[in-house]
Amino acid sequence: MANQAQLLPGTLDLLILRAVSLGPLHGYGVLLRIGQISGNALLIEQGALYPGLFRLVRQGLLKSSWGTSENNRRAKFYELTAAGRKRLREETESWNRLASAIACALSPQPEET
Amino acid sequence: MKLLDSLRLRLAALFHPSQVNTEMEEELHSHIQLRADDLERSGLPRPEAERRARIEFGGREKYKEECHQALGNRFIEILIQDVRFSLRMLRRSPGFTIAAVLTLALAIGANAVVFGMLNGLLLRPLNLPQAESLYAIQRGNDTYILQSYPDYLDLRDRNRSFDGLAAYNIAQAGLDTGKNPSTAWLYEVSGNYFDALGIRPYLGRLFHGSDEHGPNSAPYIVLSWAYWHSHFQDDRGVVGRTVQLSKHPFTILGVAPPQFHGTLLFYSPDFFVPMVNAEQVDGANFLNARGTRWVFEVLGRVKAGVTPAQATADLNAIGSYLGKTYPNEDGPTSFSLVRPGMHGDFFAPAVRAFLAGLMLLAGLILLAACANLGSLFAARAADRGREVALRLALGSSRSRILRQLFTEAVLISLVGGAAGLCGGVVLLHWLSAWQPFPQYPMTIPVYPDASVYLVALLLALASGFLFGAVPVRQVLRTNPYEVVKSGSIARAGRRLTVRDLLLVVQIAICAVLVTSSFVALRGLVRSLHSNFGFEPRNAMLIETDLRLAGYSPDQVPAMQKRMIEAMEAIPGVTRVGLVDVPPLHMGWAVSPVFTDKTTDLRP
Numbered sequence: 114m115a116n117q118a119q120l121l122p123g124t125l126d127l128l129i130l131r132a133v134s135l136g137p138l139h140g141y142g143v144l145l146r147i148g149q150i151s152g153n154a155l156l157i158e159q160g161a162l163y164p165g166l167f168r169l170v171r172q173g174l175l176k177s178s179w180g181t182s183e184n185n186r187r188a189k190f191y192e193l194t195a196a197g198r199k200r201l202r203e204e205t206e207s208w209n210r211l212a213s214a215i216a217c218a219l220s221p222q223p224e225e226t
Numbered sequence: 227m228k229l230l231d232s233l234r235l236r237l238a239a240l241f242h243p244s245q246v247n248t249e250m251e252e253e254l255h256s257h258i259q260l261r262a263d264d265l266e267r268s269g270l271p272r273p274e275a276e277r278r279a280r281i282e283f284g285g286r287e288k289y290k291e292e293c294h295q296a297l298g299n300r301f302i303e304i305l306i307q308d309v310r311f312s313l314r315m316l317r318r319s320p321g322f323t324i325a326a327v328l329t330l331a332l333a334i335g336a337n338a339v340v341f342g343m344l345n346g347l348l349l350r351p352l353n354l355p356q357a358e359s360l361y362a363i364q365r366g367n368d369t370y371i372l373q374s375y376p377d378y379l380d381l382r383d384r385n386r387s388f389d390g391l392a393a394y395n396i397a398q399a400g401l402d403t404g405k406n407p408s409t410a411w412l413y414e415v416s417g418n419y420f421d422a423l424g425i426r427p428y429l430g431r432l433f434h435g436s437d438e439h440g441p442n443s444a445p446y447i448v449l450s451w452a453y454w455h456s457h458f459q460d461d462r463g464v465v466g467r468t469v470q471l472s473k474h475p476f477t478i479l480g481v482a483p484p485q486f487h488g489t490l491l492f493y494s495p496d497f498f499v500p501m502v503n504a505e506q507v508d509g510a511n512f513l514n515a516r517g518t519r520w521v522f523e524v525l526g527r528v529k530a531g532v533t534p535a536q537a538t539a540d541l542n543a544i545g546s547y548l549g550k551t552y553p554n555e556d557g558p559t560s561f562s563l564v565r566p567g568m569h570g571d572f573f574a575p576a577v578r579a580f581l582a583g584l585m586l587l588a589g590l591i592l593l594a595a596c597a598n599l600g601s602l603f604a605a606r607a608a609d610r611g612r613e614v615a616l617r618l619a620l621g622s623s624r625s626r627i628l629r630q631l632f633t634e635a636v637l638i639s640l641v642g643g644a645a646g647l648c649g650g651v652v653l654l655h656w657l658s659a660w661q662p663f664p665q666y667p668m669t670i671p672v673y674p675d676a677s678v679y680l681v682a683l684l685l686a687l688a689s690g691f692l693f694g695a696v697p698v699r700q701v702l703r704t705n706p707y708e709v710v711k712s713g714s715i716a717r718a719g720r721r722l723t724v725r726d727l728l729l730v731v732q733i734a735i736c737a738v739l740v741t742s743s744f745v746a747l748r749g750l751v752r753s754l755h756s757n758f759g760f761e762p763r764n765a766m767l768i769e770t771d772l773r774l775a776g777y778s779p780d781q782v783p784a785m786q787k788r789m790i791e792a793m794e795a796i797p798g799v800t801r802v803g804l805v806d807v808p809p810l811h812m813g814w815a816v817s818p819v820f821t822d823k824t825t826d827l828r829p
Contacts, residue, residue: 130555139256139257139260140257141261142260158288159261160254160283161284163257164292167296167297168296171296171297182256184263186259187252190257
């Protein structure tokens with residue numbers, strides 16, 4: 114727990130989109146998938162996922178349908194819409210640009226050595 | 227598809243909040259179960275697994291609320307909730323509801339009627355295309371708007387600022403269409419009248435400037451739509467028919483459009499005839515008399531790009547020309563522009579003062595009503611102190627409670643406003659159809675339009691918020707702990723409260739209103755019984771106009787003498803006399819009075 118990172122504001126939506134892009138998932142599945150693809154390095158309170166899911170559905174980036182989970186429980190499954198896929202692509206690009214810019218800025222500069 | 231889905235979702239959220247709620251509940255429950263399954267598989271007993279899953283999930287109610295917010299539409303949802311709750315509360319106290327709605331209906335109804343009059347008489351321009359650029363020409367800076375016909379012709383032909391200057395005059399004539407001749411009220415208008423105003427015919431054609439060729443050259447009639455409808459039964463065959471107007475043959479050219487009622491607000495003419503035929507219509511020829519000002523109003527549309535100040539300067543240049551050229555008839559002359567429809571500044575100041583007074587009184591009535599309802603609401607909020615305290619204790623926010631109270635207030639004000647507006651609209655329609663002086667075609671065109679509805683709505687909303695705001699402090703200061711513990715709202719002695727203040731305001735306003743209505747009533751009673759210096763009772767007036775029956779001026783005195791003799795022969799008649807304009811009678815005649823030393827005998 115101690116070495117889990119807090120989420121930056123606004124990144125939860127991006128993570129949800131990424132998790133769902135690999136296949137339809139229910140809410141709990143999204144949480145597990147985020148843990149799996151981030152190497153369990155991020156701290157997310159479980160309930161906080163749902164306002165994010167509802168928001169993305171409202172924006173038309175996700176669509177939901179009721180189905181049955183692998184262990185036979187009724188659950189709501191989410192999958193990306195075309196708009197969601199496009200948004201994920203854009204957000205990923207802009208995140209990468211930002212991350213590399215910050216990384217570059219923070220890396221040791223020649224004059225420091 | 228996406229749009230439809232999102233729309234469906236929102237509609238579902240609006241109309242089936244419980245369904246959305248159930249689904250959300252089910253989804254969160256399913257999450258906890260799935261988590262518990264995982265924990266159970268890792269070796270925990272089921273009850274412990276479920277407990278851990280719930281703890282890991284976090285504040286469930288908080289996230290549910292956030293989910294609702296994420297769904298959007300909270301505003302309307304809360305509004306619907308509040309309206310439902312308010313309706314329930316209001317139904318529980320019908321006496322309060324009825325009293326509040328009635329109070330507001332009366333107050334807003336009164337305001338709607340007075341504003342309707344203000345709107346119809348002062349704010350609304352004449353019902354003509356581009357009425358904003360239309361101005362009447364007034365002589366000098368006084369309220370004298372009559373012009374002589376030759377002066378009008380000079381103004382019309384010499385100005386460079388108007389798209390045609392038109393003139394009209396009010397006249398009465400006898401119309402004989404072949405059966406029962408009757409008197410009619412009409413406009414004598416310049417030939418370019420319809421063209422200058424931009425009026426298109428409803429039927430047939432209208433006359434133009436080119437139809438005039440000197441005195442009595444254009445014996446044409448254009449009927450108003452209302453007169454055509456009531457006196458010719460919408461007969462489309464009237465175009466081209468010849469009728470007798472004051473015993474002279476006139477041809478009906480066409481019918482004016484239904485929404486055109488002439489250019490004087492209070493007076494809708496039956497039909498229009500060219501001014502050049504005035505001699506045939508009312509027996510007098512003043513077309514060449516520059517000193518005789520009888521043309522009722524000269525008006526026109528200022529050209530695009532010309533400011534009213536430039537137009538006035540242009541007119542004043544003509545004025546100084548007239549003054550120099552006709553020193554005896556015109557003298558030093560200047561002109562000013564006024565809004566048409568009220569006979570220049572002749573009626574407008576009186577109407578404005580009267581309506582401003584009425585508006586002030588109506589505003590006071592509304593204020594008194596708001597003060598009254600404010601204290602009613604404060605009393606109600608005090609009675610509901612326990613309910614408010616309980617809701618606060620259960621975790622409701624104060625803003626949410628205030629929101630509900632405001633919803634209740636605005637709901638009442640809207641219902642009251644709607645009821646008042648309905649009454650007001652009926653009254654305004656009745657007023658518009660009313661003819662205060664049966665012998666004159668005078669009307670008060672105050673039929674309501676969109677702005678009346680808008681003002682009533684705004685007044686209702688404003689008063690709702692005004693009296694709804696009274697109990698705000700009370701709610702903000704409620705201490706739920708104290709109230710729930712003691713079972714009542716602790717009253718810290720008798721201090722001067724908002725309610726006491728409201729009561730004083732209400733009494734003060736009501737005193738003003740009652741006093742002013744008594745003053746008005748006494749004034750009315752006194753003018754009904756005032757001493758005129760003569761006895762108006764048992765006096766009968768018989769109105770005749772021999773010119774309209776085709777009598778030439780030299781035949782009139784003999785005929786009048788015969789009429790007097792015939793009337794004296796009627797049993798019970800003590801005296802018979804002749805008068806041009808009876809005292810107290812509303813007439814247009816104005817007689818200039820000069821001292822014996824005056825040499826400049828211009829009016």
